[in-house]
Amino acid sequence: MKDITNQFETYYSPFSALVFYRCNSAMNESYVEYYDMDKNGAPINAHPLTVHEAIKLAESLTVEKDKANKLTSDGILPANLLYFDAESDKIMWYTKPQFRNLYFTKSLGIPSGRCHTPAMLWTADRKSLNVYALIGNRKPTLNSPLFYAPFFNVNESGNVCLGSVDVQTEEKGSVKELMKLWETYFFNSYFSHLMAEHNPVNGNCVLLWEDLSGSEKCFPENMLIKTNQKLKDLLK
Incomplete structure (x- = not known):
């Protein structure tokens, strides 16, 4: 041998x-x-x-405390991840148009149910979440224009108000875990109100979701309102 x-x-x-x-x-x-x-x-x-x-x-x-819980990759990075900074814990990703279960408070008069949502751009760290809408279903580029996210509980700058949701992201060490957790928080919380009189769509936001909830209709992209930002502006 x-x-x-x-x-x-x-x-x-x-x-x-x-x-x-x-x-x-x-x-x-x-x-x-x-x-x-x-x-x-x-x-x-x-x-x-x-x-x-x-x-x-x-x-x-x-192990220094500020380094012990830095974001890491627990394998191959997700294909829809666009940006990842371990030092600041900032991540950016997109999701394609799809059906999701949305929940609305009784005060809105919209039945909770399965709704079609547009493509979305997400930016987050461990403490805050911002969301925007996108046109089409292709992977966005640096020059992709951003649209206001057509949801309640989101202000004009894209920041999401999660109300009484108990956000616990500090223990999530991987990028995929944090992405999944933020999407769960966003879509599993109840949409309740417009933020500071900001109407994120062309038309009546209540009537829009009332029409989509429980139907097989695709989200009407002509209802989206373009912001003055492109994707690259969020990386500055």
Whole structure:
């Protein structure tokens, strides 16, 4: 047989070891001994763990709090992700036109139900969510114009008011988790009111969703109102 272990890409060799001793007396004191390793992996040079070695060990095991929960990728990034900044926790993604279940408060007089929604652009961090509408179903580009999101609870700048929804995004470490969580919060909360008298559509917003709810009608894109922004403006 041929020994091919030297062809492996990565091989880890032991270079040091710690042995923890505990006194069996009532004092229950402990003691740490440090060993170097020779080329064969045998422990040598035993000595009490020094203050310097203890500090280096602590540094290697410490993860800064502001870095411990940074957004990461838990695999291949989603195809609909457009932007991702781990330092600021900011993400941007889009969703294609599709049917979703929407919920409306009784005060609006709109029955909750399955509604067709336009393509959307989402921007978020761990604390806030902004949404916009898009035309068509293709992946947007930097020059894609943005339209007001045709929903209640969204102000003129695109910021979403989630009211009494208990937003818990701090523990979500991956981009995909955060994207999914924000979409769930948005569409599982009750739409209740227009923000600061901002009407996001060409026409009556109540009548629009009253007509779409529970039907198979596609969202009428001619009802969307263009903003003065393009996608690239959100990246500045």
